[in-house]
């Protein structure tokens with residue numbers, strides 16, 4: 001438990017910043033549930049894999065390669081878990097993952113879109129689109145929309161956003177600069193991708209209206225993980241030093257996504273943004289349904305144009 005978590009109280013959910021993924025699932029059996037989780041091999045994803053499996057869920061964990069996914073499953077003794085390759089910046093890999101899940105005939109009780117990259121110091125692109133937008137948003141957009149037919153009648157989609165969505169450009173999404181070529185800034189680009197994750201959850205929840213399926217977004221807190229790998233090493237070192245004082249630990253960091261994906265109290269809660277296991281307001285434009293619809297339409301257009 002970090003010093004900062006120690007002084008934060010619990011919210012209306014009964015949980016707060018100190019809650020861990022183990023605590024939010026205490027006494028819960030997830031036997032018979034199947035949960036697809038991206039980025040299962042590192043940081044919050046690895047802890048999510050561990051705890052969901054410990055509670056009896058069958059986790060279908062994806063990583064950039066099947067070897068990485070299987071090694072992660074082995075490392076946490078996740079019995080019953082299955083590993084898949086899903087390189088989010090490679091449409092062919094995402095499509096193969098979707099096809100494998102559909103071919104299995106499985107019903108997914110939750111899809112947790114956890115994988116992500118942050119603050120790339122220099123502009124990188126995939127298929128002409130800025131890489132954080134492409135990986136964090138477009139890759140997951142392809143995966144989730146491809147798997148909507150596999151979602152169980154009460155299935156939940158959980159998008160890992162971030163408090164850093166507030167660093168998105170003023171317009172929310174710069175539709176005229178999805179290549180990132182105009183005035184590239186690392187944190188603005190990351191913020192935009194996390195704003196996109198929020199808007200995607202919002203629009204998906206609207207499209208799922210009238211069903212018992214839900215879509216929500218979460219901010220996990222600030223946790224020292226491999227996510228800092230692209231940052232200046234000095235800042236990365238400061239991050240590591242700050243860990244015991246100001247940052248959440250891994251268990252606390254994985255709590256919100258595990259809570260939103262599984263907790264019985266959230267069966268009908270949809271279109272919300274959570275932090276510290278409680279609903280919280282995002283930046284106001286993340287609730288702009290016209291912006292969310294526009295992003296969905298643009299994402300469909302982008303996906304249709306991919307090889």
Ligand SMILES: NC(=O)c1ccc[n+]([C@@H]2O[C@H](COP(=O)([O-])OP(=O)(O)OC[C@H]3O[C@@H](n4cnc5c(N)ncnc54)[C@H](OP(=O)(O)O)[C@@H]3O)[C@@H](O)[C@H]2O)c1
Nearest residue numbers: 039042043044087088114115116160162222223225226227
């Ligand atoms: N840590 C924080 O403080 C924090 C704060 C706010 C939000 N978040 C969000 O939480 C999520 C998990 O982050 P983390 O902190 O656990 O980071 P992490 O330890 O770096 O884990 C990120 C995961 O995403 C995977 N990934 C990255 N690029 C990918 C790609 N192109 N295709 C498939 N998988 C890819 C990584 O795989 P490899 O290991 O193979 O690269 C890894 O499994 C991210 O979405 C992040 O934006 C984290």
